[in-house]
Amino acid sequence: MSKFAVSIVGGGGTVGAAILDQLQPHFGSFDVRILSSRPSSDFAEAVRQGFTHCQISYSAPAEELIEVLQGTQAVVLALSSQQGDIEATSRRFLSAAVQARVPNVIPSDFSGDLDAEHLEELLVWNGKRAIRQYVRQLQSAIEQDANRQQAFSWASISNGSFLEWALARGFSGFDVVDRRARLVDDGVGTFATTSVATVAEAVVAVLEKFRKPDGQALNRSFHVADAVVTQRQLLAYFEKHTGATWTTTAIDSDVQLADGLALYKSGQIGPGYGKVITSVILGRQVRYADVATFKRERVRQNMKDLGIRAKEGIVEQAVADAIAAGREAK
Numbered sequence: 001m002s003k004f005a006v007s008i009v010g011g012g013g014t015v016g017a018a019i020l021d022q023l024q025p026h027f028g029s030f031d032v033r034i035l036s037s038r039p040s041s042d043f044a045e046a047v048r049q050g051f052t053h054c055q056i057s058y059s060a061p062a063e064e065l066i067e068v069l070q071g072t073q074a075v076v077l078a079l080s081s082q083q084g085d086i087e088a089t090s091r092r093f094l095s096a097a098v099q100a101r102v103p104n105v106i107p108s109d110f111s112g113d114l115d116a117e118h119l120e121e122l123l124v125w126n127g128k129r130a131i132r133q134y135v136r137q138l139q140s141a142i143e144q145d146a147n148r149q150q151a152f153s154w155a156s157i158s159n160g161s162f163l164e165w166a167l168a169r170g171f172s173g174f175d176v177v178d179r180r181a182r183l184v185d186d187g188v189g190t191f192a193t194t195s196v197a198t199v200a201e202a203v204v205a206v207l208e209k210f211r212k213p214d215g216q217a218l219n220r221s222f223h224v225a226d227a228v229v230t231q232r233q234l235l236a237y238f239e240k241h242t243g244a245t246w247t248t249t250a251i252d253s254d255v256q257l258a259d260g261l262a263l264y265k266s267g268q269i270g271p272g273y274g275k276v277i278t279s280v281i282l283g284r285q286v287r288y289a290d291v292a293t294f295k296r297e298r299v300r301q302n303m304k305d306l307g308i309r310a311k312e313g314i315v316e317q318a319v320a321d322a323i324a325a326g327r328e329a330k
């Protein structure tokens, strides 16, 4: 039986690299090509392990993207939301995938619940919501084509906040070097958090579903999480592992959200984005928390559907790792 051909676009990024790690034990089933702007010398070890590599430009003409995607059975977009325009780049790759008759796609979502109500008002997720809408348009155009000659199935991963990533970048509100915590709404709001490894496991599980379809297109998102935590719980771990009492600053999520939206609207995208997402994710208010609310039953069922498990004890370990990395950086 021939192997299932998968292309990972953005294999050099945080999510892309984690997906490559998780795919390695599955070489018996998958033929994996890394599509990256980086030269093959950056992927020498991956190529030695059995991946193939193709250097691409994210601004290449459509014909080039179509050509490079020919013969692929699934495309995973692991594109940056910081560099370039993720919405425009995703559209180009998704359109090229359909024209190359790639039957399965995973867009670069990896956030909260993009279909949640009131999300539009929070602005920062509108690019990803537009990508979701575009994927649905592609799906519907293919389904309605009377002369349909191609299959199309998409799936997204909704994971809440990346655990280690958010700790390392201060998005969870902790400054490891100065031992300071910025507690939003007294740090009691709950939020879902997922290690990048679990996110990548979910991607590989979806690829397995694409490889062995049960006759139905997926056309859905899968909600996954390793844990649901509060900032207070994280602070307790930070204090335990540093043996010190940390300085805390109180942040009001309403004020921070208003500031963030104003910055975002004025074109200060980076600072605005940071303030909006931290107030929404870490804040206590249920009216915003629907973005990342830990919908336990849905997560439990979706992880069961994918055959993956939440990693026990991972939060405390991630805090200990963040402290160790902070010591090295000092």
Ligand SMILES: NC(=O)c1ccc[n+]([C@@H]2O[C@H](COP(=O)([O-])OP(=O)(O)OC[C@H]3O[C@@H](n4cnc5c(N)ncnc54)[C@H](OP(=O)(O)O)[C@@H]3O)[C@@H](O)[C@H]2O)c1
Pocket (backbone or CB within 6 Å): 009, 010, 011, 012, 013, 014, 015, 016, 035, 036, 037, 038, 058, 078, 079, 080, 081, 082, 083, 084, 085, 086, 089, 108, 109, 110, 111, 112, 159, 160, 161, 162, 163, 165, 166
């Ligand atoms: N939920 C969370 O807490 C959370 C946290 C972080 C990220 N995310 C999401 O996860 C996805 C992947 O993020 P990431 O952190 O893996 O990204 P990243 O590491 O910042 O970048 C991913 C890759 O995107 C590629 N890239 C380069 N230029 C680009 C351009 N102009 N347009 C688009 N892509 C370009 C690069 O791949 P090559 O180097 O291979 O060319 C880069 O390594 C995004 O959708 C992001 O929003 C979610």
